[in-house]
Amino acid sequence: MSDDLLKEAARALRESTEGDEPDTDTLARSRSDILRTLHHERRSSSIRVAFLLPIAAVLAGGTALAAASGRLPELVDRAASALGLAVAPRESSGPGTVARGGARAPAAPRVVATAATAPEPVLAPEPPAAAPASPESPPAARAAASAAPAPAPPGAVPTAHASSGAPGPAPSGSVEPAADALYRRAHEAHFAKKQPAAALALWDEYLAAAPRGRFAVEARYNRALCLVRLGRRAEARAALAPFAEGKVGTYRQEEAQALLAALGGP
Amino acid sequence: MLPTLVDGAPSREEALVLRLRRGEAAAVAEVFDLHGRAVRAFARRFVGDDAAADDLLQEVFVALPSVIRRWEERSSLRTFLIGIAVNHARHHVRAAARRRAATERLAAEPGAHGTDPEQDARRRELARALQRALDELPLDQRAAFVLCEVEERTAAEVSVIVGAPEATVRTRLFHARKRLRVALEREGAR
Numbered sequence: 207m208s209d210d211l212l213k214e215a216a217r218a219l220r221e222s223t224e225g226d227e228p229d230t231d232t233l234a235r236s237r238s239d240i241l242r243t244l245h246h247e248r249r250s251s252s253i254r255v256a257f258l259l260p261i262a263a264v265l266a267g268g269t270a271l272a273a274a275s276g277r278l279p280e281l282v283d284r285a286a287s288a289l290g291l292a293v294a295p296r297e298s299s300g301p302g303t304v305a306r307g308g309a310r311a312p313a314a315p316r317v318v319a320t321a322a323t324a325p326e327p328v329l330a331p332e333p334p335a336a337a338p339a340s341p342e343s344p345p346a347a348r349a350a351a352s353a354a355p356a357p358a359p360p361g362a363v364p365t366a367h368a369s370s371g372a373p374g375p376a377p378s379g380s381v382e383p384a385a386d387a388l389y390r391r392a393h394e395a396h397f398a399k400k401q402p403a404a405a406l407a408l409w410d411e412y413l414a415a416a417p418r419g420r421f422a423v424e425a426r427y428n429r430a431l432c433l434v435r436l437g438r439r440a441e442a443r444a445a446l447a448p449f450a451e452g453k454v455g456t457y458r459q460e461e462a463q464a465l466l467a468a469l470g471g472p
Numbered sequence: 473m474l475p476t477l478v479d480g481a482p483s484r485e486e487a488l489v490l491r492l493r494r495g496e497a498a499a500v501a502e503v504f505d506l507h508g509r510a511v512r513a514f515a516r517r518f519v520g521d522d523a524a525a526d527d528l529l530q531e532v533f534v535a536l537p538s539v540i541r542r543w544e545e546r547s548s549l550r551t552f553l554i555g556i557a558v559n560h561a562r563h564h565v566r567a568a569a570r571r572r573a574a575t576e577r578l579a580a581e582p583g584a585h586g587t588d589p590e591q592d593a594r595r596r597e598l599a600r601a602l603q604r605a606l607d608e609l610p611l612d613q614r615a616a617f618v619l620c621e622v623e624e625r626t627a628a629e630v631s632v633i634v635g636a637p638e639a640t641v642r643t644r645l646f647h648a649r650k651r652l653r654v655a656l657e658r659e660g661a662r
Binding site: 211212215220221222228232233236239241243244245247248 | 495522537596601617624653
């Protein structure tokens with residue numbers, strides 16, 4: 207087979223199709239089919255927009271309202287939980303920090319100024335210190351240290367709320383700033399000063415003041431960590447059990463399970 | 473030699489493109505009137521089947537209002553339309569190839585034994601053999617061969633149509649020729 211024959215074949219194909227052009231009627235039919243299809247597509251698109259636009263507007267409005275009322279994270283968590291999606295747990299240390307497993311760390315609270323109270327500054331920066339296990343710590347305590355939430359960055363502002371199953375937010379008012387101040391002190395004792403006994407007392411104090419507060423779930427988990435570090439194994443197990451069993455959603459579930467395994471049986 | 477791709481006053485084409493981008497159906501109709509015949513001719517050569525060529529023609533113009541928004545106007549509108557045809561041709565080529573294979577099996581390809589003079593009949597048979605051989609090529613090589621050899625476009629022009637570098641087009645053409653020679657030899661041996 208020479209190139210000439212291939213060229214001849216190409217020429218033959220070209221010439222054979224040159225005479226095969228569709229007649230005007232065929233082209234006109236194609237043309238009207240195209241225009242009809244385009245018209246139909248445009249109408250379908252308009253109908254889609256007519257239905258989807260109001261839905262999108264309602265969603266956007268609802269989201270904005272939820273964001274304005276501070277309930278957006280909670281609603282997102284609930285929706286994700288209802289859809290069976292894993293929610294990145296909101297931890298108790300500070301926003302913007304990524305804890306083990308890619309979880310977003312929770313906030314150290316900022317005291318919100320209201321008309322009834324004097325304006326208060328944003329909380330002082332949390333020192334970047336986790337709760338390391340001491341060399342003589344038992345394995346469970348070391349595990350607790352590794353499971354401890356990451357430290358809060360400077361200027362941490364709480365934005366998170368507990369995942370689904372967590373207690374709801376406390377009613378807004380003067381109770382909230384006071385409870386937030388307690389949370390801040392507990393957090394400092396726990397992560398900055400590394401005083402588990404003092405931190406435990408402060409976590410209890412916070413939970414007594416705001417049992418359904420914004421950070422109640424985080425406080426309960428941190429309290430459990432303090433119990434682990436203090437060697438109060440039975441109490442630690444009881445405190446960790448709800449997390450391990452997923453009673454507060456997926457928040458710290460894996461860590462709690464690991465800690466329970468490290469603590470062993472009664 | 474085919475007519476040059478850039479035809480019509482540029483201002484008219486630019487105005488048409490603007491109207492296409494605004495989604496005017498009348499603009500699609502105008503583009504069809506200007507270039508529909510050329511696109512149909514290419515489609516016929518490319519897929520080798522009238523029915524598939526008609527389907528491809530419609531697909532090109534139905535897709536036009538959406539794809540025109542991404543067009544960077546680095547070629548003529550007609551070249552752009554041929555490019556759309558190449559991009560949409562895959563399943564039409566397959567469908568046409570299947571039809572050809574079926575009619576071959578039944579030995580009933582229409583017009584296979586017409587009343588043309590002997591020379592015409594030989595050339596028609598040669599064209600059909602090439603079309604069958606084209607069915608065995610990958611789509612990229614098929615596009616390179618049809619555009620370069622059958623439509624006699626330059627490699628530069630083809631590179632714009634298929635969106636590949638010129639060197640790639642030449643490589644595809646080289647491999648297409650090689651495989652077509654083998655296929656035609658086999659056809660000739662039948």
